[in-house]
Every structure is written in structure tokens, then in C-alpha cells.
Amino acid sequence: MKRYALAQEVSGFSERPVSSMPSVCLLAETFYPVVGGGETHARLLARTLIQKGMDVFVVTRRSSRDLPKFELVDNIPTYRVPPAGMKRWGKYLMVPAAVFELIRRRKRYDIVFICGFRVLGLPALAVALLAGKACVLRAETLGEMSGGYASAYKRLPPAVSSIFKGWINLRNRLLRRADAFTSISAHVSSELLSCGVEESRIFMFSNGIDTSIFQPADPLQKASLRRRLNLPEGGRIVVYTGKLNQGKGLEYLIRAWQIVSSGHPDVHLVLVGAGGGQSLSREEELKGMVQSLGLGETVTFTGYVSNVRQYLQASDIFAFPSENESFGLSLAEAMACGLPAVASCAGAIPEIVHHEEDGLLVPPRNPDALAGAISAVLDDSSLAQRLSANGERAIAERYSIDVVAERYRLLFTQICQERR
Numbered sequence: 001m002k003r004y005a006l007a008q009e010v011s012g013f014s015e016r017p018v019s020s021m022p023s024v025c026l027l028a029e030t031f032y033p034v035v036g037g038g039e040t041h042a043r044l045l046a047r048t049l050i051q052k053g054m055d056v057f058v059v060t061r062r063s064s065r066d067l068p069k070f071e072l073v074d075n076i077p078t079y080r081v082p083p084a085g086m087k088r089w090g091k092y093l094m095v096p097a098a099v100f101e102l103i104r105r106r107k108r109y110d111i112v113f114i115c116g117f118r119v120l121g122l123p124a125l126a127v128a129l130l131a132g133k134a135c136v137l138r139a140e141t142l143g144e145m146s147g148g149y150a151s152a153y154k155r156l157p158p159a160v161s162s163i164f165k166g167w168i169n170l171r172n173r174l175l176r177r178a179d180a181f182t183s184i185s186a187h188v189s190s191e192l193l194s195c196g197v198e199e200s201r202i203f204m205f206s207n208g209i210d211t212s213i214f215q216p217a218d219p220l221q222k223a224s225l226r227r228r229l230n231l232p233e234g235g236r237i238v239v240y241t242g243k244l245n246q247g248k249g250l251e252y253l254i255r256a257w258q259i260v261s262s263g264h265p266d267v268h269l270v271l272v273g274a275g276g277g278q279s280l281s282r283e284e285e286l287k288g289m290v291q292s293l294g295l296g297e298t299v300t301f302t303g304y305v306s307n308v309r310q311y312l313q314a315s316d317i318f319a320f321p322s323e324n325e326s327f328g329l330s331l332a333e334a335m336a337c338g339l340p341a342v343a344s345c346a347g348a349i350p351e352i353v354h355h356e357e358d359g360l361l362v363p364p365r366n367p368d369a370l371a372g373a374i375s376a377v378l379d380d381s382s383l384a385q386r387l388s389a390n391g392e393r394a395i396a397e398r399y400s401i402d403v404v405a406e407r408y409r410l411l412f413t414q415i416c417q418e419r420r
Contacts, residue, residue, distance in 0.1 A: 021409065022110035022134075022416040023055040027098060027124055029091040029116055031060035032073050035306065036243070037329035038140045041207040042115050047074040048208070048405035054412070057108070059101050061094045063087075079105075088279075091119045102127040110416050111136060111179075118144045122171055125178055134415050135178045139188045141326045142347070145172060145195040172196065179415050182408075184327040185348030203411055207329045208401030209336050216338030216392065217313035225314035231300070235266035238374060239315035239339070241308050241330045242273050242322075244301075245280040249321030249344060252367045254289050254299070256321075259371035261298045264378055269295075269319075272311045274304040312337040317377050317384070323364045325349050335359065336395040340387035342373045352399075358390035 030036070032043045046056045062069065062080035069080050081097035083090055098120060102112060106127070111134040114124050121137050121144075128135035143149035147168035172195050182203045183189040189204050217225065226233050238260075242248060250271065257269050275281025283301075290299045302311065308330075312318070318334035320343040325331075327348050335341050335352070341359035343349050344366075353359035360377065362369040377384045397403075 021052075021054045022412050023108060024049065024057075024412060025102065025105065025109035025112045026056060026058045027102070027112055027114045027120055028058065028060050029094065029120060030063055031058055031078060033067070034063050035304075037207060037327065038116060040329060043074060043076070044208055044210055044401045045405055045408060046076045048401050049409060050075060052405060052409055054409060055108075057105075059098060059105075061090050061098075063090070095120065095123050099123050099127055103131070106131045106133065110134060111412050113412075114138060116140045116144070117175070118149055121175055121178075125175060129177065134412075134419055136180045136182060136412070136415070137175065137178045138182045138184075139192060140184060142188055142191060142324070144188075145175070145192050145197070148191075179419075180411065182411075185351050187348045187351075188326055203407075205404055205407050205411075206399055207327050207332065208404035209329075209332050209395055209399045211336050211396050211400045214309055214312070214333045214336035216388075222314055225310050229310060229314055231270065231311075231314055232268045235268060236264075236317070236378060237268050237270055237315040238317045238319050239270045239272060239311055239334070240319050240321075241311065241334065242320075243281075244271065244273050244275045244283040244286055246282050247280070247323050248282075249323045249364060250282065250286055251289060252365055252370060253319055253321045254286060254293065254295065255367035256371035256374065257295060257299065258293050259367070260374050260378070261295065263375060267298065267378065269299045270302065270311060270315065271299065272302045272305060272308060308333070309337070312339060315339060317342065317374060319370070319374060320344065320349070321364070321370055322346060322349065328352055332395050332399050335391035336399075338388045338392045340377050340384045341391060342370065342377060344370075353391075354394075357387075358394045359387055 026042060026046055028042050030039055032039060046058060049056050057077040059079050062082060062084040065084040067080055071078055079101060081094055081101055083093050102124060112124050112128050113136045114121050115138045117137040125135050139145060176197055180201050180203060181192050181197055182205045183192060184206050189202050192202050244250060261267055275283035287301060290296055312334050318339040318341045320331045322344055323346055325347040331341060331343055331352055341353055343353050343359060343361055344364035345361040346364040353361055355361040360373040362373045
């Protein structure tokens with residue numbers, strides 16, 4: 001892993017003079033106002049690259065009929081292609097329109113940058129090769145290259161499963177012709193390597209955090225936010241932010257909360273987010289679980305909100321019990337807000353949280369261990385203060401969007417210089 005470890009630090013890029021910056025088409029299946037880790041990062045990255053003087057525009061799907069076909073989002077030219085709506089099949093049905101848009105605007109960009117390439121990667125790469133453009137593929141989750149995203153194929157009849165594996169192998173042979181791959185964690189980078197991507201083409205650039213926005217609130221601000229958000233003004237608040245979906249470990253958090261709340265009568269749990277009507281949603285099941293365990297008075301479900309930062313700044317501890325994560329943007333945002341984090345030791349989470357240094361890690365799917373760690377932070381103010389300070393500093397140093405965007409700017413510029 002030596003080569004991509006160097007690439008993570010953008011080693012050597014700054015040694016070459018930057019004569020001009022390339023233009024970038026950022027292609028993504030979903031974009032603002034859709035809220036998620038990938039969408040949030042793409043918006044921040046595009047905005048920051050434009051601030052650095054780079055020409056960037058976005059091509060995405062028109063996820064709702066209420067959205068215009070074109071608008072400026074944070075000064076980012078955003079083109080939305082059909083079909084509108086169609087959450088489940090939209091990413092497949094948008095391919096012809098996305099290809100047409102890439103061909104139509106081919107004189108405007110030097111690089112096509114695909115955020116999440118399991119569906120859009122191959123057609124976008126084909127356009128880039130035919131048009132003589134550079135192509136960078138960003139792996140946002142585990143399974144994009146290996147085919148693990150379609151885990152159901154393992155339960156299919158052997159003949160069908162064999163066809164799927166054969167398609168993935170053929171697709172990957174073509175995808176490996178991309179100029180570069182970026183990944184959000186070492187776990188994802190390892191997957192790319194195992195699928196035959198050259199180390200020299202893998203660049204580990206994490207999601208970025210806008211640390212000018214996500215920062216701690218002082219006591220007066222925190223009290224004001226609690227009143228505004230209709231949260232308990234006294235006691236301490238443990239918060240989770242993210243989707244209420246299968247795999248997020250929230251059923252274990254609720255069982256842990258049964259233990260924590262019994263020993264700490266002044267605490268309240270706030271679950272910020274929704275299932276979003278997706279097939280993986282567990283929102284209604286979680287609400288039923290809270291009621292059946294008699295926890296209704298100590299647990300708040302906010303539903304979908306656009307002011308996640310305010311809920312973080314109004315809280316005292318962040319709980320992140322996910323069973324697997326390719327990165328964990330909401331975890332990084334919480335730490336940037338100065339919240340001591342208690343998280344499961346799963347996926348890429350240990351790359352963000354270092355146990356007992358800037359957070360506490362517990363085994364996944366273990367409500368007793370989760371309850372014990374949350375209680376430890378509640379009971380030890382010096383521990384909470386140390387984790388808070390160390391976590392905030394670590395996020396600013398490693399995951400600031402300005403730092404991440406500069407790495408991308410240098411990578412894009414280097415690729416175009418080499419192609420010339």
C-alpha cells in the first residue's frame with residue numbers, strides 16, 4: 001500500500017508548476033437538494049474548487065419534478081437530466097440522458113469526475129475515451145468495484161450469479177482504463193487494489209468537512225439552540241445524525257439507551273434523520289421499538305431536517321453505532337462540532353476515531369458495550385473534554401474541505417498536464 005499512502009498526501013504534486021487549471025464536469029446520480037454524505041461532499045468540493053479558480057459544473061439526475069432543469073447551487077452550474085423522481089430505477093434510466101449531456105457539453109470540460117461509479121462509471125468513461133477527455137472515478141462506498149453493492153446475487157441461482165460475476169469482471173477491465181480512482185478510506189482503496197487497479201492510480205481523499213460551519217457552540221448558543229429546536233433545556237443530550245436505515249445499528253443504540261437512561265435520569269437521545277421512504281428504512285420499526293421499551297419520554301425522532309449542524313451544536317455526545325461504514329461523514333461533522341464520539345469499530349470508522357484518543361470505539365451490534373461507553377463519557381467530564389478537544393483538532397487537520405479540495409485540484413491539474 002506504499003504508493004497510495006503517498007498519494008493520500010498528494011506527494012510530489014506541488015513540485016510541478018501549475019500553468020492552468022482544467023475544467024471539470026462532476027457527474028453524480030444525486031446532488032443537492034438530496035441530503036447524504038456523498039451529496040454533501042460533492043457540493044462542498046465543487047463549491048471550494050470554484051473558489052480556488054477552477055471551472056466546475058455538475059450533471060445530475062432531476063430527483064424531483066419540482067426541481068428546475070438548470071440552476072446555480074452555491075454558484076455551481078447544475079444541469080439536471082431525466083427521469084424526474086423514480087428513486088429506485090432513476091440511476092439506471094438516467095444513463096442515456098447523462099451520456100447525451102456529456103457529449104453535448106464536451107467542449108466545456110477537460111475531466112469528467114464521476115462520484116459513485118457503479119452505474120454511471122462505464123458509460124461516462126466511454127464518452128471520455130471517445131472525446132479524448134480525462135476520467136476520474138470516485139468510489140464512495142465499499143462494493144462499487146467488487147460488485148458487493150449487489151449482495152443479493154449471492155442468493156441467486158448459480159447460473160445467474162455466474163453471469164453477474166462475469167459482467168463485473170468485464171466491466172472492471174474497462175473501468176481500469178480510467179486515469180485515476182479516488183477513494184474515501186483505506187478500506188475502499190484496498191478493494192480497488194484487489195480488483196486490479198494499479199496502486200499508482202489510487203488516491204485516498206476522504207470526504208471534506210466545512211469547518212467554518214461545523215464548529216462548537218458556546219454555552220449561550222447551545223441553550224438558545226435547544227429552545228429553538230424544542231429540545232430539553234436541562235440535562236445532557238446524546239445525538240445521532242444520519243439515515244434511519246438497516247445497517248446503521250440503531251436498534252442496538254435503542255437497546256443501549258434502555259441501560260443508559262435507567263442510570264442517568266437527566267439524559268435524552270435525539271435521532272436526527274429519516275428512512276427517506278427507502279427499502280432499507282427502519283424508521284417505523286425503531287419508533288415502535290422505543291414505545292415498546294417505554295423510552296418514549298427520553299427519545300426524540302426529528303424526521304428529515306436540513307439544519308443538522310444546529311442539532312449537533314445543541315448536543316453533548318455523539319453516538320454512531322453503524323455496522324459498516326465506508327467513511328462516516330456525520331461522525332466527522334459531529335467531532336468538528338466538539339462532540340465526544342462513541343462509535344462502533346466497523347468499516348472505516350477506526351480511520352476517523354482513534355480509541356481513547358479522540359473518541360471511544362466499541363464492537364458493533366453490542367448494546368452493552370455501547371451503553372458502557374456512553375455512560376463513561378457521561379460520568380467522566382475530564383474524559384469528555386479530552387475527547388472533544390482532540391476530536392475537533394483532528395478533523396480540522398485531516399478533513400477540512402479546503403485541504404481535501406486542494407488535493408483534488410492538484411490531482412486534476414497533474415492528470416491534464418501529463419495527458420498534454
